[in-house]
Amino acid sequence: MIRKLIARVSGNPRPARSCVLAGVAVAALLLGSPAGAWLAAAAAAGAGWLGAGWLGATPAADLSPAADGEPRGPTPESDFAAWSLQFSQEFDTSRSSVARVNDLVQSGVGDLGRSLSEIHRLIQGQQAALQGVLENLTAGSSEVSLRTLIGDIAMTAGALNGFARLVIEVSKLNMDVYFEVEDMAAELAQIGKFVDGVDWVAKQTTLLALNASIEAASVGVAGRGFQVVANEIRTLAQRSRQISADIRASNVSLQSRVRQTQEAARQSASQDLSALLGSKSELDRIRQKMGDLDARIAGRMADVHEISAAIGARTSVAVRSLQFEDISRQIVGYVDADLRALSSTLTRLGEPSRTSGLENLETLSRQILAEERAGAPHLPGQTELTAGTIELF
Amino acid sequence: MLDHPDQVLIRAPEQFRFAWGSEFRRQYQAGGATTRYVLDLGETRELDTAALGMLRQLVERAGSDPRRLAIRNAPSALLDLLEIAGLQPYLSRP
Numbered sequence: 001m002i003r004k005l006i007a008r009v010s011g012n013p014r015p016a017r018s019c020v021l022a023g024v025a026v027a028a029l030l031l032g033s034p035a036g037a038w039l040a041a042a043a044a045a046g047a048g049w050l051g052a053g054w055l056g057a058t059p060a061a062d063l064s065p066a067a068d069g070e071p072r073g074p075t076p077e078s079d080f081a082a083w084s085l086q087f088s089q090e091f092d093t094s095r096s097s098v099a100r101v102n103d104l105v106q107s108g109v110g111d112l113g114r115s116l117s118e119i120h121r122l123i124q125g126q127q128a129a130l131q132g133v134l135e136n137l138t139a140g141s142s143e144v145s146l147r148t149l150i151g152d153i154a155m156t157a158g159a160l161n162g163f164a165r166l167v168i169e170v171s172k173l174n175m176d177v178y179f180e181v182e183d184m185a186a187e188l189a190q191i192g193k194f195v196d197g198v199d200w201v202a203k204q205t206t207l208l209a210l211n212a213s214i215e216a217a218s219v220g221v222a223g224r225g226f227q228v229v230a231n232e233i234r235t236l237a238q239r240s241r242q243i244s245a246d247i248r249a250s251n252v253s254l255q256s257r258v259r260q261t262q263e264a265a266r267q268s269a270s271q272d273l274s275a276l277l278g279s280k281s282e283l284d285r286i287r288q289k290m291g292d293l294d295a296r297i298a299g300r301m302a303d304v305h306e307i308s309a310a311i312g313a314r315t316s317v318a319v320r321s322l323q324f325e326d327i328s329r330q331i332v333g334y335v336d337a338d339l340r341a342l343s344s345t346l347t348r349l350g351e352p353s354r355t356s357g358l359e360n361l362e363t364l365s366r367q368i369l370a371e372e373r374a375g376a377p378h379l380p381g382q383t384e385l386t387a388g389t390i391e392l393f
Numbered sequence: 394m395l396d397h398p399d400q401v402l403i404r405a406p407e408q409f410r411f412a413w414g415s416e417f418r419r420q421y422q423a424g425g426a427t428t429r430y431v432l433d434l435g436e437t438r439e440l441d442t443a444a445l446g447m448l449r450q451l452v453e454r455a456g457s458d459p460r461r462l463a464i465r466n467a468p469s470a471l472l473d474l475l476e477i478a479g480l481q482p483y484l485s486r487p
Contacts, residue, residue: 171446
Protein backbone atom coordinates (compact mmCIF):
# COMPACT_ATOMS: atom_id res chain seq x y z
CA MET A 1 0.00 0.00 0.00
CA ILE A 2 2.80 2.37 0.90
CA ARG A 3 4.60 1.53 -2.34
CA LYS A 4 1.43 2.41 -4.27
CA LEU A 5 1.23 5.65 -2.39
CA ILE A 6 4.85 6.40 -3.20
CA ALA A 7 4.15 5.59 -6.80
CA ARG A 8 1.39 8.10 -6.78
CA VAL A 9 3.69 10.66 -5.24
CA SER A 10 6.39 10.01 -7.81
CA GLY A 11 3.84 10.44 -10.60
CA ASN A 12 3.02 14.02 -9.44
CA PRO A 13 6.17 16.11 -9.31
CA ARG A 14 4.96 19.08 -7.37
CA PRO A 15 3.18 17.30 -4.59
CA ALA A 16 5.97 14.77 -4.64
CA ARG A 17 8.55 17.42 -4.05
CA SER A 18 6.61 18.72 -1.07
CA CYS A 19 6.11 15.25 0.22
CA VAL A 20 9.73 14.29 -0.28
CA LEU A 21 10.84 17.46 1.46
CA ALA A 22 8.58 16.67 4.40
CA GLY A 23 9.72 13.03 4.46
CA VAL A 24 13.39 13.94 4.25
CA ALA A 25 12.96 16.51 7.00
CA VAL A 26 11.20 14.06 9.30
CA ALA A 27 13.62 11.27 8.45
CA ALA A 28 16.53 13.61 9.17
CA LEU A 29 15.03 14.32 12.55
CA LEU A 30 14.59 10.64 13.21
CA LEU A 31 18.04 9.74 11.98
CA GLY A 32 19.45 12.37 14.26
CA SER A 33 17.70 10.78 17.22
CA PRO A 34 18.96 7.80 19.22
CA ALA A 35 16.34 5.57 17.62
CA GLY A 36 16.92 6.90 14.13
CA ALA A 37 19.26 4.18 13.00
CA TRP A 38 17.04 1.43 14.47
CA LEU A 39 13.92 2.97 12.94
CA ALA A 40 15.57 3.29 9.53
CA ALA A 41 16.61 -0.34 9.69
CA ALA A 42 13.20 -1.46 10.96
CA ALA A 43 11.42 0.55 8.30
CA ALA A 44 13.69 -0.77 5.58
CA ALA A 45 13.31 -4.37 6.75
CA GLY A 46 9.61 -4.21 7.66
CA ALA A 47 8.09 -1.81 5.20
CA GLY A 48 10.96 -1.16 2.82
CA TRP A 49 9.59 2.03 1.63
CA LEU A 50 11.29 4.95 3.41
CA GLY A 51 14.51 5.09 1.39
CA ALA A 52 13.43 3.18 -1.68
CA GLY A 53 10.10 4.93 -2.12
CA TRP A 54 10.93 8.48 -1.21
CA LEU A 55 14.53 8.74 -2.21
CA GLY A 56 14.85 6.30 -5.09
CA ALA A 57 11.55 6.15 -6.88
CA THR A 58 11.34 9.85 -7.71
CA PRO A 59 13.91 11.21 -10.19
CA ALA A 60 15.31 14.67 -9.42
CA ALA A 61 14.10 16.04 -12.78
CA ASP A 62 10.53 15.19 -11.91
CA LEU A 63 10.73 17.33 -8.81
CA SER A 64 11.31 20.59 -10.70
CA PRO A 65 8.40 22.97 -11.29
CA ALA A 66 6.77 23.21 -14.71
CA ALA A 67 8.48 25.36 -17.27
CA ASP A 68 5.73 27.89 -17.35
CA GLY A 69 5.68 28.14 -13.57
CA GLU A 70 2.06 27.19 -13.50
CA PRO A 71 0.94 24.45 -11.16
CA ARG A 72 -0.08 21.23 -12.85
CA GLY A 73 -3.21 19.56 -11.56
CA PRO A 74 -4.57 20.13 -8.04
CA THR A 75 -3.03 22.62 -5.67
CA PRO A 76 -0.09 21.50 -3.57
CA GLU A 77 -1.92 22.27 -0.40
CA SER A 78 -4.90 20.02 -1.16
CA ASP A 79 -2.67 17.20 -2.44
CA PHE A 80 -0.44 17.49 0.57
CA ALA A 81 -3.43 17.24 2.89
CA ALA A 82 -4.64 14.11 1.13
CA TRP A 83 -1.20 12.50 1.10
CA SER A 84 -0.61 13.44 4.68
CA LEU A 85 -3.79 11.70 5.58
CA GLN A 86 -2.82 8.63 3.61
CA PHE A 87 0.67 8.59 5.11
CA SER A 88 -0.84 8.95 8.54
CA GLN A 89 -3.09 6.00 7.85
CA GLU A 90 -0.15 3.99 6.59
CA PHE A 91 1.79 4.85 9.72
CA ASP A 92 -1.14 3.64 11.77
CA THR A 93 -1.09 0.41 9.78
CA SER A 94 2.65 0.11 10.41
CA ARG A 95 2.11 0.76 14.08
CA SER A 96 -0.50 -1.95 14.12
CA SER A 97 2.00 -4.32 12.45
CA VAL A 98 4.66 -3.36 14.94
CA ALA A 99 2.19 -4.00 17.76
CA ARG A 100 1.40 -7.43 16.30
CA VAL A 101 5.12 -8.18 16.02
CA ASN A 102 5.49 -7.07 19.60
CA ASP A 103 2.64 -9.31 20.68
CA LEU A 104 4.00 -12.26 18.71
CA VAL A 105 7.51 -11.84 20.14
CA GLN A 106 6.10 -11.44 23.63
CA SER A 107 3.89 -14.49 23.24
CA GLY A 108 6.64 -16.62 21.64
CA VAL A 109 9.26 -15.64 24.17
CA GLY A 110 6.78 -16.18 26.97
CA ASP A 111 6.07 -19.70 25.69
CA LEU A 112 9.78 -20.30 25.26
CA GLY A 113 10.48 -19.11 28.79
CA ARG A 114 7.75 -21.32 30.21
CA SER A 115 9.02 -24.25 28.17
CA LEU A 116 12.55 -23.67 29.45
CA SER A 117 11.30 -23.49 33.01
CA GLU A 118 9.30 -26.68 32.52
CA ILE A 119 12.27 -28.42 30.90
CA HIS A 120 14.44 -27.32 33.78
CA ARG A 121 11.89 -28.62 36.26
CA LEU A 122 11.58 -31.95 34.42
CA ILE A 123 15.36 -32.33 34.19
CA GLN A 124 15.64 -31.63 37.90
CA GLY A 125 12.98 -34.27 38.55
CA GLN A 126 14.74 -36.72 36.26
CA GLN A 127 18.04 -36.03 37.96
CA ALA A 128 16.48 -36.49 41.40
CA ALA A 129 14.94 -39.78 40.32
CA LEU A 130 18.20 -40.97 38.77
CA GLN A 131 20.16 -39.88 41.80
CA GLY A 132 17.68 -41.66 44.04
CA VAL A 133 18.06 -44.86 42.06
CA LEU A 134 21.85 -44.62 42.14
CA GLU A 135 21.88 -43.85 45.85
CA ASN A 136 19.55 -46.76 46.53
CA LEU A 137 21.87 -48.97 44.51
CA THR A 138 24.92 -47.83 46.40
CA ALA A 139 24.42 -46.48 49.90
CA GLY A 140 20.68 -46.35 50.30
CA SER A 141 18.86 -47.61 53.35
CA SER A 142 17.01 -50.14 51.21
CA GLU A 143 17.65 -53.78 51.98
CA VAL A 144 18.57 -54.36 48.35
CA SER A 145 21.17 -51.64 48.09
CA LEU A 146 24.40 -52.60 46.44
CA ARG A 147 26.51 -51.90 49.50
CA THR A 148 24.13 -53.89 51.66
CA LEU A 149 24.48 -56.81 49.29
CA ILE A 150 28.25 -56.44 49.35
CA GLY A 151 28.13 -56.46 53.13
CA ASP A 152 25.89 -59.53 53.09
CA ILE A 153 28.24 -61.32 50.73
CA ALA A 154 31.22 -60.41 52.89
CA MET A 155 29.34 -61.72 55.90
CA THR A 156 28.51 -64.94 54.08
CA ALA A 157 32.12 -65.36 52.99
CA GLY A 158 33.18 -64.78 56.58
CA ALA A 159 30.66 -67.36 57.73
CA LEU A 160 32.06 -69.84 55.22
CA ASN A 161 35.55 -69.17 56.56
CA GLY A 162 34.31 -69.73 60.07
CA PHE A 163 32.58 -72.91 59.00
CA ALA A 164 35.76 -74.14 57.30
CA ARG A 165 37.76 -73.43 60.47
CA LEU A 166 35.15 -75.33 62.47
CA VAL A 167 35.36 -78.28 60.07
CA ILE A 168 39.15 -78.28 60.41
CA GLU A 169 38.92 -78.09 64.17
CA VAL A 170 36.45 -80.99 64.21
CA SER A 171 38.81 -82.89 61.93
CA LYS A 172 41.63 -82.29 64.39
CA LEU A 173 39.50 -83.64 67.24
CA ASN A 174 38.57 -86.66 65.11
CA MET A 175 42.23 -87.25 64.36
CA ASP A 176 42.90 -87.00 68.10
CA VAL A 177 40.25 -89.68 68.61
CA TYR A 178 41.60 -91.73 65.74
CA PHE A 179 45.13 -91.75 67.06
CA GLU A 180 43.93 -92.51 70.60
CA VAL A 181 41.91 -95.43 69.27
CA GLU A 182 44.88 -96.46 67.19
CA ASP A 183 46.92 -96.59 70.38
CA MET A 184 44.13 -98.56 72.02
CA ALA A 185 44.12 -101.03 69.12
CA ALA A 186 47.85 -101.52 69.58
CA GLU A 187 47.34 -102.20 73.27
CA LEU A 188 44.51 -104.61 72.48
CA ALA A 189 46.86 -106.43 70.16
CA GLN A 190 49.36 -106.59 72.99
CA ILE A 191 46.66 -107.97 75.28
CA GLY A 192 45.99 -110.66 72.70
CA LYS A 193 49.65 -111.63 72.84
CA PHE A 194 49.44 -111.79 76.63
CA VAL A 195 46.38 -114.04 76.39
CA ASP A 196 48.29 -116.26 73.98
CA GLY A 197 50.98 -116.53 76.66
CA VAL A 198 48.43 -117.40 79.32
CA ASP A 199 46.98 -119.96 76.94
CA TRP A 200 50.39 -121.53 76.43
CA VAL A 201 50.94 -121.68 80.18
CA ALA A 202 47.53 -123.32 80.69
CA LYS A 203 48.29 -125.83 77.98
CA GLN A 204 51.66 -126.70 79.52
CA THR A 205 50.04 -126.90 82.93
CA THR A 206 47.48 -129.36 81.59
CA LEU A 207 50.28 -131.47 80.17
CA LEU A 208 52.11 -131.22 83.43
CA ALA A 209 49.00 -132.31 85.36
CA LEU A 210 48.54 -135.20 82.99
CA ASN A 211 52.11 -136.35 83.51
CA ALA A 212 51.67 -135.97 87.24
CA SER A 213 48.55 -138.18 87.15
CA ILE A 214 50.45 -140.82 85.21
CA GLU A 215 53.29 -140.73 87.65
CA ALA A 216 50.87 -140.87 90.61
CA ALA A 217 49.13 -143.90 89.20
CA SER A 218 52.41 -145.71 88.73
CA VAL A 219 53.21 -145.63 92.45
CA GLY A 220 49.89 -147.14 93.48
CA VAL A 221 48.14 -146.26 96.74
CA ALA A 222 50.96 -144.02 97.83
CA GLY A 223 50.35 -141.81 94.87
CA ARG A 224 46.61 -141.30 95.37
CA GLY A 225 47.00 -137.95 97.12
CA PHE A 226 49.29 -136.69 94.43
CA GLN A 227 46.75 -137.93 91.89
CA VAL A 228 44.14 -135.66 93.45
CA VAL A 229 46.48 -132.67 93.29
CA ALA A 230 47.32 -133.42 89.66
CA ASN A 231 43.62 -133.53 88.81
CA GLU A 232 43.03 -130.19 90.50
CA ILE A 233 45.94 -128.63 88.62
CA ARG A 234 44.51 -129.91 85.38
CA THR A 235 41.14 -128.48 86.30
CA LEU A 236 42.74 -125.09 87.02
CA ALA A 237 44.59 -125.19 83.73
CA GLN A 238 41.39 -125.91 81.88
CA ARG A 239 39.73 -123.07 83.75
CA SER A 240 42.63 -120.80 82.82
CA ARG A 241 42.30 -121.77 79.17
CA GLN A 242 38.61 -120.99 79.32
CA ILE A 243 39.32 -117.56 80.78
CA SER A 244 41.93 -116.92 78.09
CA ALA A 245 39.40 -117.86 75.45
CA ASP A 246 36.92 -115.44 76.96
CA ILE A 247 39.56 -112.67 77.05
CA ARG A 248 40.52 -113.38 73.45
CA ALA A 249 36.90 -113.21 72.38
CA SER A 250 36.45 -109.92 74.19
CA ASN A 251 39.69 -108.66 72.70
CA VAL A 252 38.55 -109.56 69.20
CA SER A 253 35.26 -107.84 69.84
CA LEU A 254 37.03 -104.76 71.18
CA GLN A 255 39.39 -104.67 68.22
CA SER A 256 36.42 -104.84 65.88
CA ARG A 257 34.76 -101.95 67.65
CA VAL A 258 38.01 -100.02 67.64
CA ARG A 259 38.23 -100.47 63.91
CA GLN A 260 34.68 -99.22 63.58
CA THR A 261 35.52 -96.20 65.72
CA GLN A 262 38.64 -95.53 63.68
CA GLU A 263 36.62 -95.75 60.48
CA ALA A 264 34.04 -93.32 61.86
CA ALA A 265 36.80 -90.93 62.92
CA ARG A 266 38.43 -91.28 59.51
CA GLN A 267 35.21 -90.55 57.67
CA SER A 268 34.49 -87.59 59.94
CA ALA A 269 38.00 -86.23 59.78
CA SER A 270 38.65 -86.64 56.09
CA GLN A 271 36.55 -84.09 54.23
CA ASP A 272 37.20 -82.35 51.00
CA LEU A 273 37.03 -78.60 51.45
CA SER A 274 37.42 -77.85 47.76
CA ALA A 275 33.68 -77.33 47.23
CA LEU A 276 33.48 -75.05 50.24
CA LEU A 277 36.52 -73.12 49.12
CA GLY A 278 35.09 -72.93 45.62
CA SER A 279 31.93 -71.34 46.98
CA LYS A 280 33.95 -68.93 49.04
CA SER A 281 36.07 -67.99 46.04
CA GLU A 282 32.91 -67.42 44.02
CA LEU A 283 31.52 -65.17 46.74
CA ASP A 284 34.80 -63.25 46.86
CA ARG A 285 34.67 -62.86 43.09
CA ILE A 286 31.06 -61.61 43.19
CA ARG A 287 31.91 -59.24 46.00
CA GLN A 288 34.82 -57.88 44.01
CA LYS A 289 32.62 -57.34 40.96
CA MET A 290 29.93 -55.65 43.02
CA GLY A 291 32.57 -53.45 44.59
CA ASP A 292 33.75 -52.46 41.12
CA LEU A 293 30.16 -51.79 40.12
CA ASP A 294 29.67 -49.69 43.23
CA ALA A 295 32.75 -47.65 42.33
CA ARG A 296 31.51 -47.17 38.77
CA ILE A 297 28.08 -46.08 39.99
CA ALA A 298 29.73 -43.62 42.34
CA GLY A 299 31.59 -42.24 39.33
CA ARG A 300 28.33 -41.99 37.39
CA MET A 301 26.76 -40.15 40.31
CA ALA A 302 29.54 -37.60 40.09
CA ASP A 303 28.82 -37.32 36.37
CA VAL A 304 25.11 -36.79 37.10
CA HIS A 305 25.94 -34.03 39.57
CA GLU A 306 28.26 -32.40 37.06
CA ILE A 307 25.74 -32.63 34.22
CA SER A 308 23.02 -31.30 36.49
CA ALA A 309 25.14 -28.30 37.39
CA ALA A 310 25.90 -27.71 33.70
CA ILE A 311 22.19 -27.95 32.78
CA GLY A 312 21.33 -25.50 35.52
CA ALA A 313 23.96 -23.06 34.30
CA ARG A 314 22.84 -23.38 30.67
CA THR A 315 19.19 -22.96 31.65
CA SER A 316 20.05 -19.86 33.60
CA VAL A 317 21.86 -18.47 30.58
CA ALA A 318 18.85 -19.32 28.36
CA VAL A 319 16.37 -17.74 30.75
CA ARG A 320 18.56 -14.69 31.09
CA SER A 321 18.87 -14.49 27.31
CA LEU A 322 15.10 -14.37 27.05
CA GLN A 323 15.27 -10.91 28.50
CA PHE A 324 15.98 -9.72 24.98
CA GLU A 325 12.22 -9.92 24.60
CA ASP A 326 11.84 -7.20 27.20
CA ILE A 327 14.47 -5.08 25.51
CA SER A 328 12.98 -5.71 22.07
CA ARG A 329 9.51 -4.90 23.32
CA GLN A 330 10.69 -1.57 24.66
CA ILE A 331 12.58 -0.82 21.50
CA VAL A 332 9.44 -1.58 19.53
CA GLY A 333 7.55 0.72 21.86
CA TYR A 334 10.05 3.41 21.10
CA VAL A 335 9.64 2.80 17.39
CA ASP A 336 5.91 2.89 17.87
CA ALA A 337 6.26 6.25 19.56
CA ASP A 338 8.29 7.50 16.61
CA LEU A 339 5.72 6.20 14.18
CA ARG A 340 2.99 7.82 16.21
CA ALA A 341 4.93 11.07 16.11
CA LEU A 342 5.36 10.82 12.37
CA SER A 343 1.71 10.06 11.95
CA SER A 344 0.77 12.97 14.13
CA THR A 345 3.15 15.23 12.24
CA LEU A 346 1.69 14.28 8.90
CA THR A 347 -1.85 14.69 10.22
CA ARG A 348 -1.15 18.10 11.57
CA LEU A 349 0.70 19.08 8.40
CA GLY A 350 -2.42 18.11 6.48
CA GLU A 351 -4.60 20.43 8.48
CA PRO A 352 -5.78 23.50 6.47
CA SER A 353 -4.05 25.93 8.76
CA ARG A 354 -0.75 24.10 8.21
CA THR A 355 -0.84 23.28 4.53
CA SER A 356 0.50 26.68 3.61
CA GLY A 357 3.30 26.54 6.09
CA LEU A 358 5.69 23.96 4.78
CA GLU A 359 8.49 26.17 5.95
CA ASN A 360 7.37 25.33 9.49
CA LEU A 361 7.72 21.60 8.86
CA GLU A 362 10.98 21.23 10.74
CA THR A 363 9.79 23.27 13.68
CA LEU A 364 6.51 21.35 13.82
CA SER A 365 8.22 17.98 13.51
CA ARG A 366 10.65 18.76 16.30
CA GLN A 367 7.80 19.93 18.47
CA ILE A 368 5.70 16.80 17.93
CA LEU A 369 8.64 14.44 18.31
CA ALA A 370 9.62 16.17 21.50
CA GLU A 371 6.08 15.81 22.78
CA GLU A 372 5.90 12.13 21.85
CA ARG A 373 9.26 11.28 23.26
CA ALA A 374 8.71 13.13 26.47
CA GLY A 375 6.77 10.14 27.73
CA ALA A 376 8.72 7.49 25.84
CA PRO A 377 10.99 5.09 27.78
CA HIS A 378 14.74 5.21 27.73
CA LEU A 379 16.01 3.31 24.71
CA PRO A 380 18.56 0.74 25.82
CA GLY A 381 21.81 0.70 23.94
CA GLN A 382 22.57 -2.89 24.88
CA THR A 383 23.81 -5.16 22.10
CA GLU A 384 24.44 -8.45 23.95
CA LEU A 385 23.06 -10.46 26.83
CA THR A 386 25.75 -11.77 29.08
CA ALA A 387 25.77 -12.13 32.81
CA GLY A 388 25.85 -8.80 34.60
CA THR A 389 25.42 -6.66 31.50
CA ILE A 390 21.65 -6.25 31.41
CA GLU A 391 20.71 -2.60 31.02
CA LEU A 392 17.64 -1.64 33.00
CA PHE A 393 14.93 0.55 31.56
CA MET B 394 67.62 -71.46 57.31
CA LEU B 395 70.08 -72.64 59.91
CA ASP B 396 69.79 -76.24 60.98
CA HIS B 397 68.38 -76.69 64.43
CA PRO B 398 70.29 -79.14 66.67
CA ASP B 399 66.98 -80.83 67.51
CA GLN B 400 65.03 -80.72 64.32
CA VAL B 401 62.60 -83.07 62.62
CA LEU B 402 62.09 -82.64 58.92
CA ILE B 403 58.88 -84.07 57.50
CA ARG B 404 58.34 -84.23 53.76
CA ALA B 405 54.64 -84.50 52.93
CA PRO B 406 53.53 -86.62 49.98
CA GLU B 407 51.71 -85.35 46.90
CA GLN B 408 48.39 -86.32 48.48
CA PHE B 409 48.53 -85.35 52.11
CA ARG B 410 45.35 -87.01 53.28
CA PHE B 411 44.02 -89.14 56.08
CA ALA B 412 45.80 -92.25 54.81
CA TRP B 413 49.18 -90.69 55.46
CA GLY B 414 48.15 -89.71 58.99
CA SER B 415 49.77 -92.58 60.90
CA GLU B 416 53.09 -92.08 59.13
CA PHE B 417 52.93 -88.35 59.71
CA ARG B 418 52.22 -88.95 63.37
CA ARG B 419 55.03 -91.43 63.62
CA GLN B 420 57.49 -88.92 62.19
CA TYR B 421 56.53 -86.00 64.40
CA GLN B 422 56.34 -88.16 67.49
CA ALA B 423 60.07 -88.71 67.06
CA GLY B 424 60.58 -85.21 68.42
CA GLY B 425 60.65 -84.14 71.98
CA ALA B 426 59.56 -81.15 74.02
CA THR B 427 62.09 -78.78 72.41
CA THR B 428 62.18 -80.21 68.93
CA ARG B 429 61.82 -77.86 65.98
CA TYR B 430 59.60 -79.24 63.24
CA VAL B 431 59.98 -78.42 59.56
CA LEU B 432 57.21 -79.54 57.25
CA ASP B 433 58.05 -79.45 53.55
CA LEU B 434 54.98 -79.20 51.31
CA GLY B 435 56.97 -78.84 48.11
CA GLU B 436 55.50 -81.96 46.57
CA THR B 437 52.03 -81.68 48.04
CA ARG B 438 49.13 -80.92 45.74
CA GLU B 439 46.16 -82.03 47.85
CA LEU B 440 45.18 -81.44 51.45
CA ASP B 441 42.03 -82.73 53.07
CA THR B 442 40.58 -81.67 56.40
CA ALA B 443 42.21 -84.65 58.13
CA ALA B 444 45.60 -83.38 57.01
CA LEU B 445 44.73 -79.87 58.19
CA GLY B 446 43.56 -81.36 61.50
CA MET B 447 46.88 -83.19 61.80
CA LEU B 448 48.73 -79.95 61.05
CA ARG B 449 46.80 -78.40 63.93
CA GLN B 450 47.98 -81.30 66.06
CA LEU B 451 51.52 -80.56 65.01
CA VAL B 452 51.02 -76.90 65.99
CA GLU B 453 49.93 -78.06 69.43
CA ARG B 454 52.94 -80.34 69.68
CA ALA B 455 55.18 -77.38 68.81
CA GLY B 456 53.53 -75.35 71.55
CA SER B 457 52.03 -72.95 68.99
CA ASP B 458 55.52 -71.48 68.71
CA PRO B 459 56.41 -70.29 65.20
CA ARG B 460 60.09 -70.73 66.13
CA ARG B 461 59.46 -74.45 66.60
CA LEU B 462 57.39 -75.04 63.49
CA ALA B 463 58.00 -74.00 59.90
CA ILE B 464 55.92 -74.95 56.89
CA ARG B 465 57.93 -74.37 53.77
CA ASN B 466 57.51 -74.61 50.01
CA ALA B 467 53.72 -74.48 50.24
CA PRO B 468 52.14 -74.25 46.77
CA SER B 469 50.13 -71.09 46.18
CA ALA B 470 47.02 -73.18 45.47
CA LEU B 471 47.08 -74.40 49.07
CA LEU B 472 47.72 -71.07 50.74
CA ASP B 473 43.99 -70.32 51.19
CA LEU B 474 43.47 -73.63 52.97
CA LEU B 475 46.51 -73.14 55.18
CA GLU B 476 45.36 -69.64 56.02
CA ILE B 477 41.85 -70.79 56.94
CA ALA B 478 43.42 -73.47 59.16
CA GLY B 479 45.25 -70.70 61.01
CA LEU B 480 48.66 -71.84 59.81
CA GLN B 481 49.76 -68.56 58.27
CA PRO B 482 52.12 -67.70 61.17
CA TYR B 483 54.09 -70.85 60.43
CA LEU B 484 54.49 -70.38 56.68
CA SER B 485 58.09 -69.65 55.81
CA ARG B 486 58.79 -67.45 52.80
CA PRO B 487 61.30 -68.76 50.29
